[in-house]
Amino acid sequence: MVNKLEAKLKKQQEAIRDEALIDRNAMLYFKSSKELGEDESNCKDSDLYLQGLEETRRDALTGRSGVDYVNLCQEAGIGGDDCEAPDLYQQGLVDVIQEETSSARLDRQLSTLETQVSALKKSGNQRKKAIDFLKAVDDYGVNVYGSFAADADSKRELLLEHFPGRFGAGRKQDLSRYDDVQVGAMFRNIVSGYEKRYSQ
Known part of the structure; x- marks a missing residue:
């Protein structure tokens, strides 16, 4: 057109x-x-x-x-x-x-605005990702604040589903290298961090 x-x-x-x-x-x-x-x-x-x-x-x-x-x-x-x-x-x-x-x-101001818009979009994407993760945790009924080892399989599944680039096989924190308690601790840290940052 x-x-x-x-x-x-x-x-x-x-x-x-x-x-x-x-x-x-x-x-x-x-x-x-x-x-x-x-x-x-x-x-x-x-x-x-x-x-x-x-x-x-x-x-x-x-x-x-x-x-x-x-x-x-x-x-x-x-x-x-x-x-x-x-x-x-x-x-x-x-x-x-x-x-x-x-x-x-004006070019500098435009560049700054473009950077801010990009950051806002990224922030919006991160917020959506966090909210989707927290909703999935709630839907699964995972015991977040009880024993670290509780619901370890569900915690692994949720981490792999929502953060494959971080927790997938051969990745930075490949979950196969951690026991149930360690996975539970990582899971709790992520959930509590997201709750503090994104829950209203």
Whole structure:
């Protein structure tokens, strides 16, 4: 759907550019060529493009748009000392730097937000996993706080079912290496930790 919309938009932009070329409307040709990612080297009419660049640059000068003026002067190969309005050019440079700084700050903030969203999703997944485990413990009717060795087979089964990456065969805490009391102690620690953290 997005690709279709992008293709349709591109066709519309190309139609505007081509109409501007036919009408010899330099500013419109320049702006529509820029929107299509074209420049002097790869546009259909480089003379009309350069004419549009100059008209757009002068329009930015008249409108006192410093950022546009700087960018257009730079594209035209005109430095700050060679332009008609060095003061506007200098102010435009300051504004460009501020925009870049703001953009960098926004990029950092966006990155921080993405990290926070990821952490929240992970936290939500951990919470769901914990609640599912506690519900299964309750459904099994496992004796959590009695003897460590009580219901050892059910405890093993629940640990393997809910934490296969930790307690499975050959894993960090392969349950086959532990006796019933040790399994019961691990089980109780996990249950009590989850209850403290996630029970309401």
